[in-house]
Amino acid sequence: MDVRKFSIPEIIFGRGGLRYAGLCARRLGAEKVFLVSDPGVEKAGWVERLMSVLAGEKLNWVYFCNVVSNPRDYQVEAGADLYKLQGADVVIALGGGSPMDAAKGIALLASNGGLITDYEGANRIHRPLPPMLFIPTTAGSGSDVSQFCIITDMKRRVKMSIISRTLVPNISIIDPLILETKTENLIIASAVDALCHAIESYISKIASPFTESQSLKAIDLIVKNLKPAVENRSLENLEQLSIASTAAGMAFSNASLGMAHALAHSLGGIFDTLHGMVHPVLLPSVMRYNYRSCPEKTAVIGRILLGGRRRSEKSTAMAGIVRLEEFLHSFNVSVRLRDIVQNREMLPVLSRIAENDVCLLTNPRPVTWEDFLNVCREAW
Amino acid sequence: MDVRKFSIPEIIFGRGGLRYAGLCARRLGAEKVFLVSDPGVEKAGWVERLMSVLAGEKLNWVYFCNVVSNPRDYQVEAGADLYKLQGADVVIALGGGSPMDAAKGIALLASNGGLITDYEGANRIHRPLPPMLFIPTTAGSGSDVSQFCIITDMKRRVKMSIISRTLVPNISIIDPLILETKTENLIIASAVDALCHAIESYISKIASPFTESQSLKAIDLIVKNLKPAVENRSLENLEQLSIASTAAGMAFSNASLGMAHALAHSLGGIFDTLHGMVHPVLLPSVMRYNYRSCPEKTAVIGRILLGGRRRSEKSTAMAGIVRLEEFLHSFNVSVRLRDIVQNREMLPVLSRIAENDVCLLTNPRPVTWEDFLNVCREAW
Numbered sequence: 001m002d003v004r005k006f007s008i009p010e011i012i013f014g015r016g017g018l019r020y021a022g023l024c025a026r027r028l029g030a031e032k033v034f035l036v037s038d039p040g041v042e043k044a045g046w047v048e049r050l051m052s053v054l055a056g057e058k059l060n061w062v063y064f065c066n067v068v069s070n071p072r073d074y075q076v077e078a079g080a081d082l083y084k085l086q087g088a089d090v091v092i093a094l095g096g097g098s099p100m101d102a103a104k105g106i107a108l109l110a111s112n113g114g115l116i117t118d119y120e121g122a123n124r125i126h127r128p129l130p131p132m133l134f135i136p137t138t139a140g141s142g143s144d145v146s147q148f149c150i151i152t153d154m155k156r157r158v159k160m161s162i163i164s165r166t167l168v169p170n171i172s173i174i175d176p177l178i179l180e181t182k183t184e185n186l187i188i189a190s191a192v193d194a195l196c197h198a199i200e201s202y203i204s205k206i207a208s209p210f211t212e213s214q215s216l217k218a219i220d221l222i223v224k225n226l227k228p229a230v231e232n233r234s235l236e237n238l239e240q241l242s243i244a245s246t247a248a249g250m251a252f253s254n255a256s257l258g259m260a261h262a263l264a265h266s267l268g269g270i271f272d273t274l275h276g277m278v279h280p281v282l283l284p285s286v287m288r289y290n291y292r293s294c295p296e297k298t299a300v301i302g303r304i305l306l307g308g309r310r311r312s313e314k315s316t317a318m319a320g321i322v323r324l325e326e327f328l329h330s331f332n333v334s335v336r337l338r339d340i341v342q343n344r345e346m347l348p349v350l351s352r353i354a355e356n357d358v359c360l361l362t363n364p365r366p367v368t369w370e371d372f373l374n375v376c377r378e379a380w
Numbered sequence: 381m382d383v384r385k386f387s388i389p390e391i392i393f394g395r396g397g398l399r400y401a402g403l404c405a406r407r408l409g410a411e412k413v414f415l416v417s418d419p420g421v422e423k424a425g426w427v428e429r430l431m432s433v434l435a436g437e438k439l440n441w442v443y444f445c446n447v448v449s450n451p452r453d454y455q456v457e458a459g460a461d462l463y464k465l466q467g468a469d470v471v472i473a474l475g476g477g478s479p480m481d482a483a484k485g486i487a488l489l490a491s492n493g494g495l496i497t498d499y500e501g502a503n504r505i506h507r508p509l510p511p512m513l514f515i516p517t518t519a520g521s522g523s524d525v526s527q528f529c530i531i532t533d534m535k536r537r538v539k540m541s542i543i544s545r546t547l548v549p550n551i552s553i554i555d556p557l558i559l560e561t562k563t564e565n566l567i568i569a570s571a572v573d574a575l576c577h578a579i580e581s582y583i584s585k586i587a588s589p590f591t592e593s594q595s596l597k598a599i600d601l602i603v604k605n606l607k608p609a610v611e612n613r614s615l616e617n618l619e620q621l622s623i624a625s626t627a628a629g630m631a632f633s634n635a636s637l638g639m640a641h642a643l644a645h646s647l648g649g650i651f652d653t654l655h656g657m658v659h660p661v662l663l664p665s666v667m668r669y670n671y672r673s674c675p676e677k678t679a680v681i682g683r684i685l686l687g688g689r690r691r692s693e694k695s696t697a698m699a700g701i702v703r704l705e706e707f708l709h710s711f712n713v714s715v716r717l718r719d720i721v722q723n724r725e726m727l728p729v730l731s732r733i734a735e736n737d738v739c740l741l742t743n744p745r746p747v748t749w750e751d752f753l754n755v756c757r758e759a760w
Contacts, residue, residue, distance in 0.1 A: 003394035014383035
């Protein structure tokens with residue numbers, strides 16, 4: 001095997017783990033925390049709960065919640081200005097992928113200066129970031145364990161991928177109790193995003209035995225637990241989705257992603273689509289496109305989805321993709337691209353932007369913008 | 381699930397990974413490296429190779445190789461004195477479990493002062509250690525990914541377990557090419573140690589989904605690859621053993637161990653036994669003792685060892701233990717305790733010492749010293 005890297009934060013996982021946030025912040029040297037969240041998480045009462053934990057450790061904090069879904073360059077810049085003005089020393093994020101990615105962008109600009117666009121791509125961060133403690137409130141983005149940070153450049157309408165080992169938080173506290181206040185829509189969108197992380201990282205060109213086992217575990221857990229989690233809201237199922245999301249996060253952070261995420265970023269930049277809701281539309285078509293470059297691995301995924309083999313490797317792989325489609329379509333989500341993109345004439349623009357996404361570097365099969373266009377037409 | 385922690389170093393895995401040692405040391409802030417190894421590794425040429433990599437980065441170093449198997453308190457103290465005298469700033473260990481554990485002890489005393497016995501047990505280290513970069517030369521101990529450090533207190537003849545999150549190295553470089561120069565005996569002893577790590581961490585009272593998947597992966601890989609690795613020395617099999625050892629290390633570092641390791645430490649302290657060679661003698665008896673507290677998990681292990689289920693869970697578990705015995709005995713190793721302990725009258729002393737080992741806290745079934753004595757008699 002060629003040389004591969006595997007890097008994750010210290011993980012604290014389990015029901016009620018939130019109560020350790022103050023101690024963990026102290027351990028990272030905090031006196032004045034920069035706390036990033038969003039209005040939805042605040043409304044559910046979790047920000048207040050976290051603040052009482054921080055107060056219990058006699059910590060001060062600055063609260064920042066000007067973050068939207070698909071967080072924007074100017075929000076990150078405003079956050080970094082506030083961080084510096086207030087002399088904060090540790091960044092805590094409490095939220096889904098958007099507040100967590102915004103918090104990474106803030107930590108980056110506050111310590112490395114410049115503009116967020118300066119860091120687009122892989123390995124362009126050269127100075128250390130302030131310590132980061134992340135507490136995810138959804139089971140999907142994996143930002144709390146990953147070296148990825150996705151911020152929208154509003155001028156170009158491009159969701160930029162910023163990838164660096166220094167973007168892995170120091171500590172991730174994953175408390176499944178927080179999931180109990182989520183909407184059905186958010187549970188689905190998050191889990192489907194995690195499923196796409198798992199599948200794309202598994203077939204990635206730089207997958208390793210350390211990421212592959214995490215990817216497969218995540219696929220298995222999501223397929224088994226998403227439906228009952230949505231229907232019954234049982235803590236047991238939600239907890240399993242948290243485990244899956246964390247495992248998928250470990251995998252994609254180190255093996256990166258592929259074609260589906262490149263296109264999802266392109267769509268999110270232009271149409272501000274909720275990220276997780278793009279995958280039911282695209283993932284099956286992308287898997288069919290990639291099949292010829294990773295037939296064995298597509299069959300392994302098929303075996304998990306089907307709960308067993310079919311006659312041949314190929315029929316297992318293909319039946320698996322069909323089963324994935326059925327699984328995704330069994331939820332109340334858009335399943336055709338036309339439901340997300342109103343104007344078919346935008347497809348070439350979307351494809352051109354996707355072609356430049358850094359996630360494409362690890363896709364198992366080479367992709368041109370015309371290939372993207374064909375996949376979009378298939379999914380239309 | 382109750383709150384569980386999962387913490388591992390940054391891992392760089394793959395053939396030729398050793399060449400990144402200089403860059404990694406630089407990244408940890410090194411100017412003058414404290415390099416710990418042992419005469420065997422030196423003789424195989426790896427110390428010289430590492431030194432040329434460090435020289436390529438214009439790094440200085442102090443070399444320390446006064447380390448024996450089951451490293452001793454006075455060796456660690458001498459190393460720490462030299463570290464301070466020379467003003468070193470980063471610790472690099474190149475070796476099996478003994479040089480790596482010695483390097484941890486040196487880093488600990490150099491930064492926290494006092495005697496190594498002050499830190500025996502769990503979570504007794506309060507100040508940060510110097511950065512540590514570890515390069516394992518065997519596939520077994522897992523010290524390069526773990527928070528364990530085992531040092532012998534020569535006055536009491538006790539192998540002390542020192543366990544702390546701060547003992548997890550910053551970076552672990554795992555290069556399977558290094559395994560090609562190992563003796564057959566060392567390959568077996570290391571792999572059997574990793575197998576015991578995997579089994580004991582899997583049935584540990586604080587196992588989590590993050591450790592369990594690593595434990596099972598390690599068991600599977602060792603059972604499939606140890607025999608061909610010993611017979612053919614193929615790099616492919618040795619590499620799989622490296623993956624297994626790393627996975628088992630991630631698991632036991634975070635889920636801890638149990639009865640077999642408590643007794644192995646007791647034996648190693650008194651008789652200076654090569655650690656890995658104790659497990660073929662003890663592990664099957666320990667698994668039979670623990671069975672009633674973890675029947676399902678013993679059956680899961682059985683399914684991997686047998687390659688399938690038997691009629692019932694119980695028969696799968698029991699047949700699995702028999703298969704494990706056959707597997708261990710198929711190598712040229714001692715299989716009875718009398719081959720290691722010459723004097724049967726020592727068994728009560730061994731049992732009394734094992735009863736106080738910190739590894740026992742996570743054993744699935746409670747253990748008294750009389751239980752140890754019974755297991756020793758069964759294995760006699």
